[in-house]
Amino acid sequence: MTDTLTICRPDDWHLHFRDGDMLAETVPATARVFGRAIVMPNLTPPVTTVEQAAAYRQRILAQVPAGVQFEPLMVLYLTDVTPVEEVKKAAECDFVHAFKLYPAGATTNSDSGVTDPGKITHLYEAMEKHDVPLLVHGEVTEAEIDIFDREKVFIDRYLADIRRQFPALRIVFEHVTTAEAVHFVREASALTAATVTPQHLLMNRNDLLVGGVRPHNYCLPILKRRQHQEAIQQAVIEGHARFFLGTDSAPHARNRKEAACGCAGCYSARAALPLYATFLEQHNALDKLEGFASHFGADFYRLPRHQDTVTLVRKDWVVPEQLDAAGEAMVPFYAGQALPWAVG
Numbered sequence: 001m002t003d004t005l006t007i008c009r010p011d012d013w014h015l016h017f018r019d020g021d022m023l024a025e026t027v028p029a030t031a032r033v034f035g036r037a038i039v040m041p042n043l044t045p046p047v048t049t050v051e052q053a054a055a056y057r058q059r060i061l062a063q064v065p066a067g068v069q070f071e072p073l074m075v076l077y078l079t080d081v082t083p084v085e086e087v088k089k090a091a092e093c094d095f096v097h098a099f100k101l102y103p104a105g106a107t108t109n110s111d112s113g114v115t116d117p118g119k120i121t122h123l124y125e126a127m128e129k130h131d132v133p134l135l136v137h138g139e140v141t142e143a144e145i146d147i148f149d150r151e152k153v154f155i156d157r158y159l160a161d162i163r164r165q166f167p168a169l170r171i172v173f174e175h176v177t178t179a180e181a182v183h184f185v186r187e188a189s190a191l192t193a194a195t196v197t198p199q200h201l202l203m204n205r206n207d208l209l210v211g212g213v214r215p216h217n218y219c220l221p222i223l224k225r226r227q228h229q230e231a232i233q234q235a236v237i238e239g240h241a242r243f244f245l246g247t248d249s250a251p252h253a254r255n256r257k258e259a260a261c262g263c264a265g266c267y268s269a270r271a272a273l274p275l276y277a278t279f280l281e282q283h284n285a286l287d288k289l290e291g292f293a294s295h296f297g298a299d300f301y302r303l304p305r306h307q308d309t310v311t312l313v314r315k316d317w318v319v320p321e322q323l324d325a326a327g328e329a330m331v332p333f334y335a336g337q338a339l340p341w342a343v344g
Contacts (some may be wrong), residue, residue, distance in 0.1 A: 003288065003314045004344065009306035010293035012037040014135075014174050014195040014246030015264070017060060017072075018110075021042050021326035026251055027063035029269040031070035034300075035306045038073045038135070042109040045259060046077035050089045053096050068252070073301075075135060078114055084126045091130035096299060098133040098172070099123070099212055103154070107220040107264060108250065117158045120226070124162055128169040133160075133301070135172045138181065138204055139221055148205075151221055153178045163188055175200065175248045177221040179231035182341040185242055186235070193300045195246025196236055196292075198275040199266045199333060204229040209279045215257045215329045217250065220264040237280070239288040243295035247272045253303035253328040266333040271319045274341040275334065276282060277312055281341075 012034045030037055038061065041047035047056050054075040060072045075098045076090055079152045082099075082279040090096040102113030114120055122152075127134050138159055141234045163171060172196040174184055185194045197219075205223045208214055217223065235243045247308060249272065250265030257263055275291060280286045298305045 002286075005277065005289070005312040005341075006309050007290040007307050007312075009310050010245060010296050011035055011306075012139040012167060012247050012249070012269075012272065013172070013244055013297040013301070014038055014040065014197075014248050015269065016040045016248070018251055019056070022251060023059060023063045025323065025325040025330075026269060027060055027114070027248075028065050028068075030249070031068050032272055033310075034266070035069065036071045036073055036303070038075060038097065041075045041077040042102060042107070043259045044109050046079075046109065046112050047074070048077050048079060048112075049086060050093050050096055051077070053093075057095055057209070062080065073218075075100045075110070077102065077280040078120065078123065079112055080115055080120070082120070082123055084122060087123060087126035087130055087132060091132050095225065096132075098135045099127060099269075100135045100137070100238045102137050103139060103141050106137050110137070117154075118161070121165065124166050124169060128166045131168075131170070133170040133172060135174055135325050137175075137221075138173055141336035147222055148224060151176075151178045155180055155184050160249065162233070163192060167191075172300070174246065175221060176232060176243075177224050178228045182231040182235050182243075193244065193296075194235075195248070195297075196232055196243055197246065197248045198268050198272060198279070199223065199230055199248075200229065201236065202275065215262045216261075216333065216335065217266065218257070218264055219250070219266050220260060224262075233279075233283065236292055237283050237285045237288065239285075239291050241291065241296045241310040242300065243278060243292070244300065245272075245293045246297075249333075251325055251330055252333050253325065254322070255328070257331065267323075267330060268333040270323075270332060271334055271339065273310070273312065273343055274317065274339045277341040278339050312341045313344040314340060315342050316340060
């Protein structure tokens with residue numbers, strides 16, 4: 001049994017920093033471990049232009065600890081009225097790396113998102129032409145569709161057609177949560193990938209609902225049945241190169257999670273790499289961590305792998321019960337639980 005594990009510095013290919021005072025917690029928590037991160041644009045107002053992304057990027061960089069090398073990879077938020085010209089501008093910009101499709105109302109700060117993903121084919125065409133990846137929150141939002149079925153319906157109604165119509169478009173199916181999503185990515189071309197969160201690897205809907213509602217395990221897309229969890233686990237355990245690390249770390253104040261209408265999101269940034277290592281070791285697949293965390297995402301985004309390393313040390317480490325974020329209490333994912341690995 002190894003007591004240390006050194007891997008190429010990892011990247012987080014899906015995360016939420018938020019903005020303002022919250023950045024003082026979220027940016028250092030990620031930058032101390034990860035070399036780069038795909039930064040979600042669902043602020044209020046959303047980041048829809050290259051100019052807005054440039055300003056947000058500077059606010060992030062201002063919070064990177066001294067002596068730490070970290071690169072935020074910016075993403076633009078698609079709307080019904082995103083101009084085609086913005087796609088070309090993004091492609092010519094060295095710090096914008098993708099566009100994000102949020103179906104309107106699907107998750108936090110998504111009200112300005114796309115009302116009908118089937119009606120912005122001109123934007124998919126432009127992204128394909130200029131080789132700008134499309135990142136997808138793959139859920140429909142109609143009230144009559146059961147929340148546990150919304151990912152599957154999105155695949156059937158929209159994503160399969162987008163994949164077929166635009167074969168040269170790079171697509172990342174973000175935070176996959178179902179066996180159907182895993183199957184879709186497996187069967188699609190090499191230009192289709194997926195990010196995987198710690199919560200969807202380590203938990204299923206029993207962890208949300210059995211013994212009482214557990215608001216700090218509530219995220220969107222929502223945790224699914226064990227059979228879906230196992231399909232995601234298998235893709236990661238076998239080292240499939242188009243499934244890679246994306247925490248979807250999403251901070252919310254404690255009083256906004258423990259509420260009559262609680263917010264969706266798990267804040268995992270401080271514990272992310274130990275969480276993934278713990279999962280893989282439980283399944284005798286710790287050797288798959290480096291590919292999943294450090295290689296596959298960089299390769300898909302056509303960015304160089306890092307030359308420096310990060311070391312995990314085998315020692316009991318307890319995730320804090322509570323953090324201070326922007327002057328408010330925040331409960332992190334896995335709060336109070338002991339993990340067998342810590343970042344050295």
